[in-house]
Amino acid sequence: MSQLKQIQSHMTRTGLITHTFPVSRLLSFCALSNSGDIDHARRIFDQIRSPNTYIWNTMIRGYLNSKHIDRSLALFRRMVREGAELDARSFVFALKSCEGIEAVGAVGGIFCVICKLGFDSETLIRNGLIHVYVKNGCLDFARQVFDLSPVRDVVSWTTMIDGYGQRGFGEEGIRVFKLMLLSGEVAPNDVTMIAALTVCSVIGDLSIGRWVHGLIEECNVEVTLKLLNSLVDMYAKCGCLNTARRVFNVMEVRDVYTWTSMIDGYAKQGDLELARRFFDEMPERNIVSWNAMIAGYSQKNRPKEALELFYKMEGVGERPVEGTLVCVLSACAQLGCFDIGRQIYNKYVRPKRVLSSITLGNAFIDMCAKCGNVDEASLFFNSMPERDLVTWNSMIVGYAAHGNANQALKLFIQLIDNGIKPDDITFVGVLSACSHGGLVEQGREYFKDMKRVFGIDPKAEHYACMIDLLGRVGHLGEAFDLIQRMPMKPDEAAWGALLNACRLHGNVDLGKLASHKLLSLNSYDSGIYVLLANMYASKRRWNDLRTVRSMMREKGVKKTPGFSSIEVDGKSCKFFVADKSNPQSELMYNLLDDMFLLLKLEGYVPDTSLHLLYHSP
Structure with a gap:
């Protein structure tokens, strides 16, 4: 800019500043260059007595590029108001301005001017209209413009296909793609194929994805890196990771997107070891790569690894985004690490290093509640503006x-x-x-x-809640009747609620039926055997209890050890029965003995029925 101002000074002294062409180049640099200055461009523009169409367009585009959307649209309105000559690019830039502010009403006003000045048959302008309607979610308006277009080029078709895919109407996107092939108006290019593959990813239709892959070869479409990336991504999201891997292996050039698609695919399929191998081998990473791996750990109940990877990400200087923090807060919720979750939230969201959002707020509330701090969750809930x-x-x-x-x-x-x-x-x-x-x-x-x-x-979970409600208060007959009337097959949650109710209220016969149903669904769940055994033990039916033990031995089922956990200084500590691994175990057990003695002095009698599975005659 300092050099440009020297040139501008020279132009002013020599009078060249009044000539349209040189001043337009001056304006172009200020408005459009990465090292320009849009405010200085406006000062130059205001001194031009009779700006031509190119100068108006440059200024409108400059505001658009610098995200001053309102100013861009205001300048276009002034252009119309002052009767300046407009061309197709004037309307395209104006429409892009509407895309930024989601002003459907403004689009309608621009369209009226387009029709009034006879530009409505211009393909470039119609494509701009389709694009802005798609971006603003007005697919019906976009389709009307598309269907009434006298000429549709590859951009028209591709915009429409991509629009349906991005807005979740994948089936309609595929129908438009097929209509494009049948019409013979224009051949699809690599961008069209990318849009079609994206639609296949959205709807998860592997068969159509394979068909599109075949068309790429049949139509001799230029195979670009972005197109290959879309193929990898489509196969990964459709669950066909073997084919995704084959495409990946034959690629001569790969970028961050290629590697991330494979990581995300394996992580969502549950193969976190292979996902981590890809993650560790990729030559460079971006925030999306880190997010994919952290999300994989968090969503597959491996929260410890999620947090460890998050700290490693911080260590290399990568700044988290909203999605990262949502996954990390979920990991904290799973671990019961309230202090860590609050520290992370306060570190990034409070000082606005990551912008606050409803999604982040929801994750924080969920974390607080699951960590047992429902009061903190309530305070945060009441403070949320939206x-x-x-x-x-x-x-x-x-x-x-x-x-x-x-x-x-x-x-x-x-x-x-x-x-x-x-x-x-x-x-x-x-x-x-x-x-x-x-x-x-x-x-x-x-x-x-x-x-x-x-x-x-x-749904099944609502029936399970009702069965649990009725069972807790002893309405076992009504609970059993409800489970029989379920419109879907009762799942483990429903039968489990009934079995637990039978244990609470001593209904052995109904409990036995519920346990058999549960074991037919999952014969390796130790919790079922424990509930059944405790129910038999409470009624002193020792033969039945021995049968349960025998069934567990035959199946090789071992009781999953229960544990307690507590968070101290941001670190979660677990304690198992008779666990003496903690260096302060002796002090802890002495304190527990003192507490137990005080309870006995107050008349407390412990319920030992839950231990009868292992200590009965």
Whole structure:
């Protein structure tokens, strides 16, 4: 800019500043160059007495590039108002401005000017219209412009295909792609094929993806790196990692996107070891690569590895984004590490190093609730300026999980009063709250209201909540009747709730039936055998108890050891039965002995029935 200003000074002294062509080059540098200055460009523009179309367009485009969307659109309006000559590029830049501010009404106004000046048959302008309608989510308007276009080039078709894919209407995107091939108007290029493969990834249709892959070879489409990356990504997202690997292996050039697609594919399929091998071998990484691996660990219940990788990412100077923090907060929730989760949130979100969002807020509420700090979750919930349904659901489920039924139901009523429509997850929280609170009548009404009032068909998890509710209060006959009337096959959660209720209330016969149903679904779940054994032990049916032990030995099932955990100074410590691995174990056991002695002095009698599986005669 310092050099440009010297040139500008020379042009001013010599009078060249009044000549259209040299001043347009001066303006172009200021408005469009990466080292330019859009404000200086505006000062130059304001001194030009009769700017031509190119100069107007340059200024509009400059504001567009520098993200001053409102100024870009305002300058176009001024151009129309002052009767300046417009060309196709004027309208294209104006339409791009509307894309930025999602102003559908402004698009309509520009379209009126387009028609009035006779530009409506220009393919470039119609493509601009299709593009801005697609970007603003107005697919019906985009399709109208597309269908009425006298000429459609490869950009028209590709924009429409990609638009349907990006907005979740993959099937329609494929129909447009097939229509393009049948019309014979224009041959697809590499960008069209990328759009078609993206659609296949969205809908997860491997057969159509393979068909598109075949067309690439048949149509002699130029095979670019982006196209090969789209192929790898499509096969990975459709679960066909063997083919994705074959395409990956034959690629002469790979970039970060190529490697990340493979990492993401293997991580989502659950093969975290192979995903990590790709991650460790990739020559360079970006934040998307780190996110894919961290998300894989977090979503597959390996939160410790997720946190370790996050700290490693911080160590190499990579800055997290919203998606990273959502996965890390989820990992903290799984580990019960509230202090670590709060520290990470305060480090990045409070000082706005990562912009706060509803999604991040929801993750923080969920983490607080799952770590046992429902009060902190409530404080954060009340401080949020904006909330969505997930926010309300997280708080309702949090209250329910901690037995605060009244607060959960009170929040549900507030949700309804705010005009928000609940979904199936909301009712999992509501019914769970009723179950923990023993609110049978309210639970029955809410269960009926799901379909009757809100049009939501109860799912298996809602039936499981109701069975648990009825079972807890001893209505075992009604619970069994409900499980028999389920429109879907009862799952482990439903039969497990019934078995636990039978153990609580000593109904051995019904409990035996429930356990057999559970074992037919999963014969290697140690929890089923423990529940059944404890039920037999409480009734002193020792022969049946020995049978359970024998079944466990035959199947090779071992009781999963239970443990307690506590977070101290941001570190989660686990304690198993008779565990003396902690260096302070002797001090801990002495303290427990003292506490137990004080309890006995107060008249406490411990319930040892849960240990009868291993200590019965």
